Amino acid sequence: MKLCVIGGTGARSAFLTKSLVKNARSIRVDHIVLLDNDPRKLRTYGSIAKEIAARLDPELKFTVTSDPVAALTDVDYIITTIRAGGDEGRLFDERTCMELGVLGQETTGGGGFAMAIRSIPTLIYYCNLAKKLAKPGHLIFNFTNPSGIITQAMRQQGFDNVYGICDAPSGFIKQLEEILEVPDGALDVECYGLNHLSWFRNARLQGKDIQKELLADPRVYKYSEMRLFTKEMAQLNDGCMLNEYLYFYYCREKSLSMIRKAEHPRGEMIYLINRELEEQLDKLEFPRDFEKGFALYMQAYGKRENAYFSVESGANREKVWVPPTVEEFLSQPDEGGYAAVALRFIHAITDGTPCRMILSVPNQGAIDGLADDDVVEITCDITREGAKPVKIGKISSFQLLQIQRIKFFERSTIRAILENDREAAVQGLYMHPLVNDLQIAEKLVDTFFTRYERFIHMSNS
Numbered sequence: 001m002k003l004c005v006i007g008g009t010g011a012r013s014a015f016l017t018k019s020l021v022k023n024a025r026s027i028r029v030d031h032i033v034l035l036d037n038d039p040r041k042l043r044t045y046g047s048i049a050k051e052i053a054a055r056l057d058p059e060l061k062f063t064v065t066s067d068p069v070a071a072l073t074d075v076d077y078i079i080t081t082i083r084a085g086g087d088e089g090r091l092f093d094e095r096t097c098m099e100l101g102v103l104g105q106e107t108t109g110g111g112g113f114a115m116a117i118r119s120i121p122t123l124i125y126y127c128n129l130a131k132k133l134a135k136p137g138h139l140i141f142n143f144t145n146p147s148g149i150i151t152q153a154m155r156q157q158g159f160d161n162v163y164g165i166c167d168a169p170s171g172f173i174k175q176l177e178e179i180l181e182v183p184d185g186a187l188d189v190e191c192y193g194l195n196h197l198s199w200f201r202n203a204r205l206q207g208k209d210i211q212k213e214l215l216a217d218p219r220v221y222k223y224s225e226m227r228l229f230t231k232e233m234a235q236l237n238d239g240c241m242l243n244e245y246l247y248f249y250y251c252r253e254k255s256l257s258m259i260r261k262a263e264h265p266r267g268e269m270i271y272l273i274n275r276e277l278e279e280q281l282d283k284l285e286f287p288r289d290f291e292k293g294f295a296l297y298m299q300a301y302g303k304r305e306n307a308y309f310s311v312e313s314g315a316n317r318e319k320v321w322v323p324p325t326v327e328e329f330l331s332q333p334d335e336g337g338y339a340a341v342a343l344r345f346i347h348a349i350t351d352g353t354p355c356r357m358i359l360s361v362p363n364q365g366a367i368d369g370l371a372d373d374d375v376v377e378i379t380c381d382i383t384r385e386g387a388k389p390v391k392i393g394k395i396s397s398f399q400l401l402q403i404q405r406i407k408f409f410e411r412s413t414i415r416a417i418l419e420n421d422r423e424a425a426v427q428g429l430y431m432h433p434l435v436n437d438l439q440i441a442e443k444l445v446d447t448f449f450t451r452y453e454r455f456i457h458m459s460n461s
Helices: 013-027 039-043 045-056 068-072 086-099 109-133 147-156 167-180 211-216 231-236 244-250 252-261 266-282 290-306 326-331 338-351 397-419 422-431 438-451 453-460
Strands: 002-006 031-035 061-065 077-080 139-142 162-164 187-194 197-205 355-362 375-383 386-389
Touching: 002 013, 002 068, 013 031, 013 045, 013 290, 013 326, 013 338, 031 045, 031 068, 039 045, 039 266, 045 061, 045 290, 045 326, 061 068, 068 109, 077 109, 077 338, 086 109, 086 266, 086 438, 109 139, 109 147, 109 397, 109 422, 109 438, 109 453, 139 147, 139 338, 147 162, 147 355, 147 375, 147 397, 162 355, 167 187, 167 197, 167 244, 167 338, 167 355, 187 355, 187 397, 197 211, 197 244, 197 375, 197 397, 211 231, 244 252, 266 290, 290 326, 338 355, 338 375, 355 386, 397 422, 397 453, 422 438, 438 453
Parallel strands: 002 031, 002 077, 031 061, 077 139, 139 162
Antiparallel strands: 187 197, 187 375, 355 375, 375 386
16 A cells, blocks of 8 residues: 655654554555645655655655655545745744734645645645555645645545544643553543634543543643643633643733743744754765754754744743654654554554544534535544544533634635635734624735745636
8 A cells, every 4th residue: 555645744744654664564655745835845855755665664655756646646645735825925924923912833724724725725636646646545644734724625625534633632641641641542631612622621631531630630631731821721721731722812911921031032042043054954865974964854843843832822841852863763652643643543443443543524413513515623533434523512611602703714815725715814914703793804804825826826727
């Protein structure tokens, strides 16, 4: 079987490669392809990925290419992790939003809207290409941000083989398991909401309800992403634990204030770290300088990882990520990430071993008050038949109204992009809590529709 990663040579390529190669044989994959259209990244990140793959499994066919036809022909599984417009697009979006006094975070609000303009048409192109070239019944796992909007858009376009994946929920549950000192997978937690707007309830360990115990544990507010919140915030949310991205909604003014004080906002920080790394990698000769390139890559990754949410909150993660050596990296167990979510799904449907995981899928009656075709982020039971969201039922008006408001934004954004509908774009952005101003919404739409006109035309051609 063949697996392709669209946008495969980038900031996470080493971790992605390790996860895929270590698990390839168990899911009957004998050919992995990293597809990218950036020659620089193909030469640098791609070369690092190829060497990692060769050291882990020299017999596995591992290809790095810029040819989408070759990459997608006869493919069984696809992971999408593209950044159309590159880091430069993210930097422009962030600055545009901040100049208008709103958050420029790239997965929601004004920044998410701009990224969706670039991402949706690009992924429609690749999904259509895969429909022609890939094997019948192929599956697509979308990690491209804004993941919820992208998955909703692809499903609305008839690509019902697309599943949204995000490593934030599973990463949070792993943090809780580390706090409790229990094995990976021991903690059962229900997640529901939208991507980057979700809640966690009914935490159970060996059949025992430990939700209240976790909410009362001070370690949860120190060693997990609940460090961004308080016990009082959890109680306001019906005693649920919170996805870290809810911080932008509940602490919007604090976020803006902290970002303005920072030397570099998150997008600018990532841009500068990546530019420095790529300039350093350009000077190396691969595969000869693999060890040096790997060390530089890991140092840059550590800067990004350890600064996660620090600019917006003013607090660093308690657990510092230390760059590994090549030997440590190759020998350490796979830490997971978004590739692991896709791999667990593939395991379940191929081996028939049921499991639970968090995906973005159509609601299908799982959460009361939402349409069946509303894509939600939710705990799913995975079997050979696919993914079935767990029944959440009725939730509080406080949570439901937040979900409905963002779902209106998502659907309006999709209509705006696919139909070149500025009015829908303005309505969606105005309704979003991180914009919530008609004049600002109009300015954002004018700026981003002009800047990314070629993507709008791409989706209407």
